[in-house]
Amino acid sequence: MGRAIRTRKGDVFDASSMEKAIAGTEAVISCIGPPSNFSPDSAKKGFLNIRAAKNVMTANLSPGTVMSEGIPNILAACQRAGVKRLVMQSGINLSDGKELSAVNRWAVGLMRRIYWKAIEDKAIAEHAVIRSDLDWVIVRASVLKYADGNLNYTAGPSARISPLRPLPFADCADCLVRAATSEPAWIKKIVNVGR
Numbered sequence: 057m058g059r060a061i062r063t064r065k066g067d068v069f070d071a072s073s074m075e076k077a078i079a080g081t082e083a084v085i086s087c088i089g090p091p092s093n094f095s096p097d098s099a100k101k102g103f104l105n106i107r108a109a110k111n112v113m114t115a116n117l118s119p120g121t122v123m124s125e126g127i128p129n130i131l132a133a134c135q136r137a138g139v140k141r142l143v144m145q146s147g148i149n150l151s152d153g154k155e156l157s158a159v160n161r162w163a164v165g166l167m168r169r170i171y172w173k174a175i176e177d178k179a180i181a182e183h184a185v186i187r188s189d190l191d192w193v194i195v196r197a198s199v200l201k202y203a204d205g206n207l208n209y210t211a212g213p214s215a216r217i218s219p220l221r222p223l224p225f226a227d228c229a230d231c232l233v234r235a236a237t238s239e240p241a242w243i244k245k246i247v248n249v250g251r
Contacts, residue, residue, distance in 0.1 A: 061233065068126030074133035083141035083236040084134055088126050090119035090174065119173055124180035131188050141191045141243075143235040145228070146178050148196045148219045148248060155214040155248070164219055182246075191243045193235040197228045198250030205230065209251055213242065217250030 066077030068088055078084055127144065134142055149168055153161035168175050185192045195211075198219045205226025210217055211234070231249040235242050 078133045085143045087145045127181035211249040213245045215248040
């Protein structure tokens with residue numbers, strides 16, 4: 057695959073929009089999810105930014121169907137455009153926790169109960185990806201944060217990570233690009249990424 061990365065925009069609820077966005081690409085990386093309006097500026101305020109925290113909580117408590125409806129449209133557009141590689145960013149909370157420590161397994165279980173609507177929406181999307189004929193990789197990230205990346209992360213199928221230890225978005229992005237371009241052993245696997 058070529059190393060040039062381009063961002064393309066489309067409406068995941070509109071199949072024709074996805075076809076236009078995907079046309080001419082070699083791989084698709086999907087990072088769709090419920091909007092939280094959390095930004096790098098919000099992150100600078102840290103835990104004191106109650107409004108940003110509330111927005112993130114609300115987005116995960118009432119996520120809508122952006123993933124369960126959007127991913128099938130992306131899959132269909134990939135198939136029509138002849139794109140074979142799809143990387144989907146998901147979350148570690150979809151893990152059954154077998155690969156995690158007892159404490160982290162408990163934390164994932166608790167988060168699954170709290171954010172069950174978001175988990176359900178992502179699970180539907182993950183199952184659609186797994187059933188597809190594409191060369192897919194699902195990347196389940198830990199909690200993400202705005203911070204400088206340092207490429208000091210762990211990634212791989214069944215990788216043992218700390219779900220609540222924040223990973224910079226930049227490091228997650230690096231893992232997603234690796235999954236799309238340089239990790240053939242990850243094809244048709246679920247990969248955990250975190251610290």
